[in-house]
Amino acid sequence: MKTKLYLLMLIIFLAACKDPQKEEKILENQVMDLHEKVMADGETALQNKMKMDTLILKKDSVKTVFPNLDTSAENKNMRNLSQQILKADDKMSDWMHNYNPDFSGKSHQQIIDYLEQQKNQVTQISGQYKAVIAASNQYLLKFKKR
Numbered sequence: 001m002k003t004k005l006y007l008l009m010l011i012i013f014l015a016a017c018k019d020p021q022k023e024e025k026i027l028e029n030q031v032m033d034l035h036e037k038v039m040a041d042g043e044t045a046l047q048n049k050m051k052m053d054t055l056i057l058k059k060d061s062v063k064t065v066f067p068n069l070d071t072s073a074e075n076k077n078m079r080n081l082s083q084q085i086l087k088a089d090d091k092m093s094d095w096m097h098n099y100n101p102d103f104s105g106k107s108h109q110q111i112i113d114y115l116e117q118q119k120n121q122v123t124q125i126s127g128q129y130k131a132v133i134a135a136s137n138q139y140l141l142k143f144k145k146r
Contacts, residue, residue, distance in 0.1 A: 023108075027115040028101070030115075034119060035096075038092060038125055041130060041133060044129075045088060045089065045133050045136070046089065048132075048140060049085045049086070049136070052078040052139075052140070053078075053082065055078060055143060056079070059074075081132065081136050084135070085132050088125060088129050092129075095118075095122060
């Protein structure tokens with residue numbers, strides 16, 4: 001029984017000694033690391049968009065290589081995917097513009113809440129990018145020369 005009491009007191013003591021600034025820095029680093037990964041995904045998505053834009057511009061050449069292709073329908077599909085990429089890119093740009101790393105005058109809890117919210121937003125954007133990258137990669141496969 002005494003051992004359990006000492007263990008409980010030790011846990012309470014350690015929890016009370018937790019460094020709030022360290023916790024904030026760890027969470028801020030997680031947000032920034034996630035941001036860097038999402039930026040790389042954004043680059044991949046924009047490369048796919050450029051490939052689709054090129055295919056749209058060169059639809060006559062595409063028709064020559066793929067004579068059975070309905071270029072009108074394919075252009076519509078590519079424009080739709082391009083729009084999805086632009087939406088994800090706009091969300092990332094908005095997030096970067098609105099992110100404020102200045103926590104002056106904020107309480108520890110306000111900082112943690114803000115960083116958690118930012119992490120959730122970047123995670124959502126990451127999901128958008130991953131979905132549109134998967135869709136555009138799959139779509140572009142049909143234009144690989146056989």
